[in-house]
Amino acid sequence: MPxxxxxxxxxxSFIWFPAVSxxxxxxxxxxxxxxxxxxxxxxxxxxxxxxxxxxxxxxxxGGMESEADGMAFFNSPAGKTDxxxxxxxTLASFFVPLAEIANGEEHPQCNxxxxxxxxxxxxxxxxxxxxxxxxxxxxxxxxxxxPVGVTLVFASYFLNNPASMFGHTLMRIDSxxxxxxxxxxxxxxNYAAIPDTENAFLYxxxxxxxxxxxxxxxxxxxxxxxxxxxxxxxxxxxxxxxxTEDQLHMMLLHLWELGGTYFDYYYFQENxxxxxLSLLEIxxxxxxLKDEFxxxxxxxxxxxxxxxxxxxxxxxxxxxxVLNQMNHHRxxxxxxxxxxxxxxxxxxxxxxxxxxxxLSTRTQALLLDAYMDYxxxxxxxxxxxxxxKIPRSLLSARSRLRVASDQNEEVTLFSSPPHLxxxxxxxxxxxxxxxxxPFLELAYRPAYHDLMAKxxxxxxxxxxxxxxxxxxxxxxxxxxxxxxxxxLSITSLNPYDPLFGKTSWRGSLEIDTLRDRDCHYCNSLKAxxxxxxxxxxxxxSPLLLFSFIDLKxxxxxxxxxxxxxxxxxxxxxxxxxxxxxxxxxxxxxxxxIVGERKRFFTTHFESRYALSQNLDVRLELNRFDHNHExxxxxxxxx
Amino acid sequence: MKRRHLIAIAASLLYLPVxxxxxxxxxAGCGLGSMVxxxxxxxxxxxxxxxxxxxxxxxxxxxxxxxxxxxxxxxNLSKEREIFAQENYTSLIKEMxxxxxxxxxxxxxxxxxxxxxxxxxxxxxxxxxxxxxTNDQTTSNELLAxxxxxxxxxxxxxxxxxxxxxxxN
Numbered sequence: 001m002p003x004x005x006x007x008x009x010x011x012x013s014f015i016w017f018p019a020v021s022x023x024x025x026x027x028x029x030x031x032x033x034x035x036x037x038x039x040x041x042x043x044x045x046x047x048x049x050x051x052x053x054x055x056x057x058x059x060x061x062g063g064m065e066s067e068a069d070g071m072a073f074f075n076s077p078a079g080k081t082d083x084x085x086x087x088x089x090t091l092a093s094f095f096v097p098l099a100e101i102a103n104g105e106e107h108p109q110c111n112x113x114x115x116x117x118x119x120x121x122x123x124x125x126x127x128x129x130x131x132x133x134x135x136x137x138x139x140x141x142x143x144x145x146x147p148v149g150v151t152l153v154f155a156s157y158f159l160n161n162p163a164s165m166f167g168h169t170l171m172r173i174d175s176x177x178x179x180x181x182x183x184x185x186x187x188x189x190n191y192a193a194i195p196d197t198e199n200a201f202l203y204x205x206x207x208x209x210x211x212x213x214x215x216x217x218x219x220x221x222x223x224x225x226x227x228x229x230x231x232x233x234x235x236x237x238x239x240x241x242x243x244t245e246d247q248l249h250m251m252l253l254h255l256w257e258l259g260g261t262y263f264d265y266y267y268f269q270e271n272x273x274x275x276x277l278s279l280l281e282i283x284x285x286x287x288x289l290k291d292e293f294x295x296x297x298x299x300x301x302x303x304x305x306x307x308x309x310x311x312x313x314x315x316x317x318x319x320x321x322v323l324n325q326m327n328h329h330r331x332x333x334x335x336x337x338x339x340x341x342x343x344x345x346x347x348x349x350x351x352x353x354x355x356x357x358x359l360s361t362r363t364q365a366l367l368l369d370a371y372m373d374y375x376x377x378x379x380x381x382x383x384x385x386x387x388x389k390i391p392r393s394l395l396s397a398r399s400r401l402r403v404a405s406d407q408n409e410e411v412t413l414f415s416s417p418p419h420l421x422x423x424x425x426x427x428x429x430x431x432x433x434x435x436x437x438p439f440l441e442l443a444y445r446p447a448y449h450d451l452m453a454k455x456x457x458x459x460x461x462x463x464x465x466x467x468x469x470x471x472x473x474x475x476x477x478x479x480x481x482x483x484x485x486x487x488l489s490i491t492s493l494n495p496y497d498p499l500f501g502k503t504s505w506r507g508s509l510e511i512d513t514l515r516d517r518d519c520h521y522c523n524s525l526k527a528x529x530x531x532x533x534x535x536x537x538x539x540x541s542p543l544l545l546f547s548f549i550d551l552k553x554x555x556x557x558x559x560x561x562x563x564x565x566x567x568x569x570x571x572x573x574x575x576x577x578x579x580x581x582x583x584x585x586x587x588x589x590x591x592x593i594v595g596e597r598k599r600f601f602t603t604h605f606e607s608r609y610a611l612s613q614n615l616d617v618r619l620e621l622n623r624f625d626h627n628h629e630x631x632x633x634x635x636x637x638x
Numbered sequence: 639m640k641r642r643h644l645i646a647i648a649a650s651l652l653y654l655p656v657x658x659x660x661x662x663x664x665x666a667g668c669g670l671g672s673m674v675x676x677x678x679x680x681x682x683x684x685x686x687x688x689x690x691x692x693x694x695x696x697x698x699x700x701x702x703x704x705x706x707x708x709x710x711x712x713x714n715l716s717k718e719r720e721i722f723a724q725e726n727y728t729s730l731i732k733e734m735x736x737x738x739x740x741x742x743x744x745x746x747x748x749x750x751x752x753x754x755x756x757x758x759x760x761x762x763x764x765x766x767x768x769x770x771x772t773n774d775q776t777t778s779n780e781l782l783a784x785x786x787x788x789x790x791x792x793x794x795x796x797x798x799x800x801x802x803x804x805x806x807n
Contacts, residue, residue, distance in 0.1 A: 399764045402765075
């Protein structure tokens with residue numbers, strides 16, 4: 001190590017000091033050597049701040065490695081894996097005379113201002129012996145951003161896309177310049193992968209194995225509001241955080257350094273939320289936010305971690321999606337007005353007609369506001385070649401109704417703050433009895449949300465179950481069986497809405513028990529996909545009805561001819577008796593027509609009572625053909 | 639060092655065509671959908687434009703080196719109003735017709751109108767809507783020109799707002 005260190009310092013002194021006069025050269029070299037010695041004595045390269053600045057993580061088998069993959073991020077050729085040589089080389093780079101910097105290049109002091117700031121704090125650079133550089137571009141950048149606050153922004157799910165339930169997080173830099181009320185013109189900071197393929201499968205695969213480059217970017221926040229609120233119609237939840245101005249300054253300096261590098265983007269681990277957390281840690285190294293995550297960093301969980309910190313969150317702001325602004329207006333209409341809105345949207349009634357103009361001014365404004373929200377959403381969708389926009393005649397008609405839209409009144413929340421949701425991991429312990437014997441049940445899944453769980457913080461019409469493993473121990477047979485291994489199961493219920501008319505769908509790939517047969521709990525590999533209709537009287541109604549037609553395939557050595565193909569028809573209902581108590585009742589008829597032929601009924605009753613955000617108990621009664629079982633379980637989320 | 643310039647230039651050229659690939663996916667999940675526009679060679683700046691894919695035809699028209707974007711990687715203050723109006727055009731005209739809204743209040747701030755006059759600003763845009771948006775093809779720049787015209791004629795706003803100072807300072 002000392003040798004490498006010496007070699008590096010020699011290397012730098014050769015490169016960077018040839019043109020300078022000898023005495024200056026010697027002075028600088030001497031001061032540099034002093035600083036490097038001092039840094040070694042103080043063990044600066046072992047400090048958490050240095051590791052955060054350079055993104056060093058402990059490697060599994062010892063040693064350090066930086067997450068940054070762009071080599072311009074390092075001053076030492078060994079910088080990616082050697083914090084000490086990087087520190088020495090960084091110090092050396094600060095001594096480069098300005099004359100040595102190529103035109104259009106930045107001086108290292110200006111390229112790495114966060115490192116400079118931190119090292120200066122630790123070593124107290126002597127300006128008489130180290131030339132402090134002016135950083136013009138950086139200065140102007142900071143002047144515009146001029147942070148007084150920072151906000152963690154969570155983009156919630158969008159309609160008909162359960163995968164989006166995982167959410168996305170970005171940051172907003174709240175500037176002194178824009179004042180308190182102009183958040184739209186503050187700047188947003190986003191960390192994103194740069195995808196290089198259009199193929200959905202490659203896209204998913206590359207995201208998992210980290211072969212996309214992830215980069216930080218900065219842009220006006222309103223572009224993100226347009227993107228999430230209006231284009232994708234996703235609600236935004238803004239968590240305004242408390243940091244000192246000095247901490248914010250450090251965060252920005254670090255961000256400036258990150259602009260020039262990239263990271264391999266891992267969808268589950270080193271994703272947007274992970275890097276957002278690391279920005280918060282840079283601002284305040286006493287925060288330990290990333291340590292909480294092991295297997296995956298799910299955006300909603302990062303919000304919970306931030307919320308859990310003492311006094312970090314100042315305020316939470318809800319920014320509704322454009323369709324939820326429309327739903328807010330719709331919620332205030334009576335059923336006649338709602339039908340009229342649908343007729344206007346379908347073009348059956350014009351706003352010039354007597355049926356419309358005879359309404360009160362307030363009602364007309366309400367209808368037009370909802371209609372304009374609808375058109376604004378459609379205008380961004382590009383579903384057909386025809387351009388959709390809010391016609392001037394409509395806008396003009398609205399402007400003649402001199403009632404301001406009621407944006408001062410309480411907004412209706414169509415999603416709930418993500419930090420209130422249950423944890424995404426779940427363990428389950430259950431006891432049950434079937435026709436023959438009692439059993440014990442143990443299950444674990446890392447993600448994400450099922451329709452029986454309390455849906456605060458989640459899309460209340462979507463379900464994603466990923467890698468859910470359930471074992472049962474049967475007391476009389478005295479054996480452990482794999483009851484079910486759910487590889488991936490997705491359900492998207494889209495309650496009927498006359499404006500959109502979307503169907504519900506679901507699909508699943510799992511290993512299940514052949515429950516309609518008496519084969520000593522034998523397993524099958526099962527896949528199904530189905531479409532259906534669901535209905536909820538209105539968004540806040542406790543009742544949700546659903547029905548599905550599924551196509552189903554099962555493979556098992558215990559089936560005649562080892563397989564069966566067919567389908568099922570299912571209908572059922574969810575009902576929220578209270579905030580914490582939900583029941584579900586469902587029945588289905590299965591028909592297998594190829595392979596092993598069979599027809600049978602199943603019925604299913606389940607109730608759940610939520611004891612807290614992360615704990616619920618459930619009672620299930622199931623009938624599969626002629627087999628019955630009942631299970632009582634405790635589910636814990638974390 | 640020269641080589642790094644070339645790589646940076648090549649990379650910045652590459653990013654642009656790449657952006658269209660994002661179209662099908664948008665920002666469907668964690669961290670997808672925004673794009674970095676290459677920085678000036680050798681410059682350690684970060685800047686992104688939202689892509690074609692994200693905005694359909696309403697590209698956020700900023701690339702490094704155009705007049706909208708400063709060498710520090712942020713918007714040129716002199717263009718702040720124009721870009722804001724262009725990007726939020728639909729939201730703005732909707733709120734003008736309604737006489738109220740966050741985008742509208744932000745626009746008022748960009749014209750240096752003090753917060754207590756934002757109500758009046760909104761009422762004026764509602765009242766003069768037909769002058770502000772003259773037809774279905776009105777562009778965001780035409781909208782601003784009409785707005786400045788109306789502002790300068792307004793007995794109160796003409797004094798309290800500032801249509802000449804282009805940036806929020």
